Amino acid sequence: MSEDIQAGLAEILEEVAGVAPADATPEKSFTEDLDVDSLSMVEIATEVENKFGVAIPDDELANIKTVGDAINYITANRG
Amino acid sequence: MSSTDDVVVTGLGATTPLGGDVTSTWEALLAGRSGVSRITDDWITEFPAQLVARLAEDPAEKIERVRARRLDRSQQVAVVAAEEAWRSSGAADAGVDPERIAVVFGTGIGGALTLLGQDDVLEEKGPKRVSPFTIPMLMPNGPAAAVGLAVGAKGGVHAPVSACASGAEAIRWGLDLIRFDRADVVLVGGAEACVHPLPMAGFAAMRAMSTRNDEPERASRPFDKGRDGFVLGEGAAALVLERGDAARARGATIHARLAGAGATADGYDLVAPHPEGEGAGRAISAALRDASLTPADIGHVNAHATSTPVGDTAEAAAIRGSLGEHVLVTATKSQTGHLLGAAGALESVFTILALRDQIVPATANLDDPDDDAAVQALDIVRREPRRAQLSAAVNDSFGFGGHNIALVFTTA
Numbered sequence: 001m002s003e004d005i006q007a008g009l010a011e012i013l014e015e016v017a018g019v020a021p022a023d024a025t026p027e028k029s030f031t032e033d034l035d036v037d038s039l040s041m042v043e044i045a046t047e048v049e050n051k052f053g054v055a056i057p058d059d060e061l062a063n064i065k066t067v068g069d070a071i072n073y074i075t076a077n078r079g
Numbered sequence: 080m081s082s083t084d085d086v087v088v089t090g091l092g093a094t095t096p097l098g099g100d101v102t103s104t105w106e107a108l109l110a111g112r113s114g115v116s117r118i119t120d121d122w123i124t125e126f127p128a129q130l131v132a133r134l135a136e137d138p139a140e141k142i143e144r145v146r147a148r149r150l151d152r153s154q155q156v157a158v159v160a161a162e163e164a165w166r167s168s169g170a171a172d173a174g175v176d177p178e179r180i181a182v183v184f185g186t187g188i189g190g191a192l193t194l195l196g197q198d199d200v201l202e203e204k205g206p207k208r209v210s211p212f213t214i215p216m217l218m219p220n221g222p223a224a225a226v227g228l229a230v231g232a233k234g235g236v237h238a239p240v241s242a243c244a245s246g247a248e249a250i251r252w253g254l255d256l257i258r259f260d261r262a263d264v265v266l267v268g269g270a271e272a273c274v275h276p277l278p279m280a281g282f283a284a285m286r287a288m289s290t291r292n293d294e295p296e297r298a299s300r301p302f303d304k305g306r307d308g309f310v311l312g313e314g315a316a317a318l319v320l321e322r323g324d325a326a327r328a329r330g331a332t333i334h335a336r337l338a339g340a341g342a343t344a345d346g347y348d349l350v351a352p353h354p355e356g357e358g359a360g361r362a363i364s365a366a367l368r369d370a371s372l373t374p375a376d377i378g379h380v381n382a383h384a385t386s387t388p389v390g391d392t393a394e395a396a397a398i399r400g401s402l403g404e405h406v407l408v409t410a411t412k413s414q415t416g417h418l419l420g421a422a423g424a425l426e427s428v429f430t431i432l433a434l435r436d437q438i439v440p441a442t443a444n445l446d447d448p449d450d451d452a453a454v455q456a457l458d459i460v461r462r463e464p465r466r467a468q469l470s471a472a473v474n475d476s477f478g479f480g481g482h483n484i485a486l487v488f489t490t491a
Contacts, residue, residue, distance in 0.1 A: 016145075018143075
């Protein structure tokens with residue numbers, strides 16, 4: 001369920017970067033809208049792997065620009 | 080500007096085992112309270128030295144959560160102390176050009192908790208799980224950098240590392256930055272937070288720590304015959320330095336003048352102090368010359384005195400040889416424990432408050448002064464604080480590596 005993934009991702013964003021859960025909506029850009037820096041993106045990727053069991057390689061991480069991109073990636077790669 | 084123009088202290092900050100700020104720490108010190116307790120964690124059972132002086136207040140609770148999780152504890156304490164000093168100085172409202180604000184903040188050990196914690200992650204979970212914030216959290220310039228960011232300093236951020244002299248060395252660098260007109264306002268200090276099994280084991284292996292485990296509050300006993308080592312403490316302290324004329328022009332509260340500084344190296348041994356405190360005494364004499372003062376002018380010394388058998392007697396000889404026997408000496412580590420790279424900064428804060436309040440804190444646990452001739456000759460304040468007329472005071476600090484720093488403060 002992508003709602004579950006969005007909620008889980010919102011939890012990670014709040015913990016790692018202090019993003020209010022209500023702001024973690026699919027159209028938001030991590031860097032432009034949510035002020036998430038590159039080191040925090042690496043930390044988010046680690047937490048995504050912990051929570052969803054989905055590893056995000058660095059070249060894929062570079063293509064993930066928005067919350068929606070992350071939700072789609074997790075959805076497509078979850079076992 | 081010439082070195083005779085004055086540099087003044089306009090802000091003070093601290094977070095220590097005695098209190099979460101300067102006022103509570105100073106009150107606890109004068110009241111004779113101890114910050115030392117026995118560690119009860121499971122890992123301590125095999126350790127010969129089990130005592131520690133932990134912070135009275137958790138710094139992470141005073142910093143916004145996301146910001147705090149990206150700062151090592153050594154950076155957190157630095158930020159807490161520095162922000163208190165900065166607020167109290169009023170410098171933020173004085174319209175100082177950020178390019179004329181500098182930071183000098185030392186640490187002895189750096190981000191040890193992050194280094195060791197992330198090594199555990201590496202061993203248990205592999206390299207991909209190591210935090211991307213590992214390096215900025217463990218680097219020894221981390222406290223200085225975090226403080227620089229906190230106050231928006233763009234005039235240079237520096238991080239002297241000289242073991243337990245680091246905090247005092249930062250103050251000396253700050254003095255020079257203002258004298259050489261590199262900056263108008265300098266936020267200086269020291270930070271340490273390394274209560275962890277590895278540093279505890281390393282210091283214990285040197286036989287440097289007290290093993291008086293059953294009497295925590297009586298374990299740190301500088302100059303006492305029964306002293307058997309230091310107690311590891313954590314915390315930070317900070318001072319705001321600026322030119323006297325500028326501070327007076329903006330109506331700032333001036334706590335004291337930083338009148339001079341002296342720095343020497345023992346050239347003797349990597350760890351052991353020179354037995355007669357030769358380098359330490361030279362540092363004190365150099366600081367007096369720098370301040371254009373004589374030994375007779377100095378009324379008080381806040382000693383480095385860590386409660387180790389060899390260190391305290393060497394320092395007593397240095398103080399006696401460079402200043403004489405009239406000075407009122409105190410050793411506040413008897414209550415705070417040894418804050419390593421923060422020690423010189425915290426003890427400078429105490430020295431300044433002693434001048435401000437005209438009172439010398441007592442050396443706790445000094446029941447039976449050492450038979451050493453210099454210890455016997457010095458007037459070491461004990462049992463209770465002593466009122467005195469003070470116009471100038473010295474704080475000295477020494478670090479493994481043979482680093483010696485002496486600072487001279489005078490009344491505002």
